[in-house]
Amino acid sequence: xxxxxTSISSSNSIHLLRPSTSPNLITKxxxxxxxxxxxxxSTFIPNTKHSHLPPKASSLPYPxxxxxxxxxxxxxxxxxxxxxxxxxxxxxxxxxRMSLNNGSVATLMLPSGLVTSYKAPMWHGGLLELxxxxxxxxxxxxxxxxxxxxxxxxxxxxxxxxxxxxEWSPSxxxxxxxxxxxxxxxxxxxxxxxxxxxxEIKHIVTLQxxxxxxxxxxxNLRSSSxxxxxxxxxxxxxxxxxxxxxxxLESSNYFVKPxxxxxxxxxxxxxxxxxxxxxxxxxKGFKKLLSGWGLGxxxxxxxxxxxxxxxxxxxxEGEEDDNYKHLTEKMSMxxxxxxxxxTIMDRGKRNSVVVGREGFNELYIFSPGSSHxxxxxxxYLCIGQAALLKPVxxxxxxxxxxxxxxxxxxx
Numbered sequence: 001x002x003x004x005x006t007s008i009s010s011s012n013s014i015h016l017l018r019p020s021t022s023p024n025l026i027t028k029x030x031x032x033x034x035x036x037x038x039x040x041x042s043t044f045i046p047n048t049k050h051s052h053l054p055p056k057a058s059s060l061p062y063p064x065x066x067x068x069x070x071x072x073x074x075x076x077x078x079x080x081x082x083x084x085x086x087x088x089x090x091x092x093x094x095x096x097r098m099s100l101n102n103g104s105v106a107t108l109m110l111p112s113g114l115v116t117s118y119k120a121p122m123w124h125g126g127l128l129e130l131x132x133x134x135x136x137x138x139x140x141x142x143x144x145x146x147x148x149x150x151x152x153x154x155x156x157x158x159x160x161x162x163x164x165x166x167e168w169s170p171s172x173x174x175x176x177x178x179x180x181x182x183x184x185x186x187x188x189x190x191x192x193x194x195x196x197x198x199x200e201i202k203h204i205v206t207l208q209x210x211x212x213x214x215x216x217x218x219x220n221l222r223s224s225s226x227x228x229x230x231x232x233x234x235x236x237x238x239x240x241x242x243x244x245x246x247x248x249l250e251s252s253n254y255f256v257k258p259x260x261x262x263x264x265x266x267x268x269x270x271x272x273x274x275x276x277x278x279x280x281x282x283x284k285g286f287k288k289l290l291s292g293w294g295l296g297x298x299x300x301x302x303x304x305x306x307x308x309x310x311x312x313x314x315x316x317e318g319e320e321d322d323n324y325k326h327l328t329e330k331m332s333m334x335x336x337x338x339x340x341x342x343t344i345m346d347r348g349k350r351n352s353v354v355v356g357r358e359g360f361n362e363l364y365i366f367s368p369g370s371s372h373x374x375x376x377x378x379x380y381l382c383i384g385q386a387a388l389l390k391p392v393x394x395x396x397x398x399x400x401x402x403x404x405x406x407x408x409x410x411x
Contacts, residue, residue: 071111084100096175100208105119106186106205112171131148132237132266150234150406158226171263172192187206190204211408214404220399222396236380242328243348245325248323249342255389331369332367334362335363335365354405359400365382385402
């Protein structure tokens with residue numbers, strides 16, 4: 001089956017709120033995004049129902065981080081009823097749908113944690129899908145494979161001795177808590193753990209009336225430091241890169257790098273070919289795949305930690321000289337001094353998205369270019385809040401957080 005653009009189950013969204021010290025509560029967190037900032041959650045209601053009962057489908061740490069507990073959809077529907085969230089079985093997965101009264105809708109998949117759709121209200125009164133996903137047939141008839149949306153592609157490293165060196169990438173996510181109300185905002189708390197190596201990562205996804213934000217909270221329970229590499233990777237749906245512009249990146253330093261491959265990445269098969277010899281892939285030999293980041297291999301569904309590719313030694317670096325950057329050409333860049341907020345404008349769809357970040361120092365942008373058919377499976381722009389060039393060091397017995405916000409200014 002050929003890959004096709006699609007919205008999986010309604011829509012998805014992401015928003016961030018920081019968990020409290022109590023494992024059953026989710027508390028609000030303030031953000032400092034510039035234009036049209038997200039409203040604070042003045043009426044946020046954490047879920048404390050049945051907090052004394054042991055979780056079933058919701059997650060607590062368990063010995064094997066690569067195995068998820070069976071998803072009991074009926075239990076989830078009963079336990080988290082009343083927050084504007086519904087649960088539907090889809091094969092061995094579960095589709096979680098969040099719906100606000102203003103029309104905003106978001107969906108994500110369990111146990112993969114993939115946010116597949118985010119439909120936001122527009123100035124014209126309708127809803128518009130802001131995320132891009134594709135569906136293809138799995139190998140050997142293994143069912144549908146969903147890619148795109150918003151996902152986490154991270155790798156943890158600790159230990160300097162080869163005999164003691166530890167690498168781990170979270171791939172299975174369990175639902176730990178649900179909070180909020182369809183009147184204001186809805187929040188999901190997902191968790192993935194490596195109990196043996198004392199690493200815990202939370203992914204807190206919140207849908208608000210005008211934003212989708214994703215927060216990761218990493219707890220290093222070890223007595224030694226932990227290194228984090230990777231990115232929150234979001235595929236934004238656009239009419240075509242020909243009609244799309246990045247506004248506000250002028251004077252930002254960047255490195256040209258090959259695309260980041262993860263289990264949910266969408267990269268055209270011809271991304272490394274171009275008849276124009278001045279193309280950036282030909283300039284610096286970027287036909288090789290990225291290694292070192294080790295976040296997965298291109299569209300093969302393999303585990304993140306199994307991808308080992310050759311690293312490109314040459315880098316093309318520079319300073320952005322365009323504050324209204326036209327994205328018609330294929331590009332793959334990591335900005336190291338980008339503003340905390342900038343805007344993606346799509347003239348074809350007549351909408352824009354304000355992208356904001358906290359915690360991360362790098363911004364990853366990938367565009368397949370406008371050589372593909374408009375409104376097709378390659379009509380997207382990949383945005384990532386990242387730690388790809390320089391790892392984040394998390395000190396012993398400490399916490400680190402990073403945030404990506406996709407704000408809808410079109411209301």
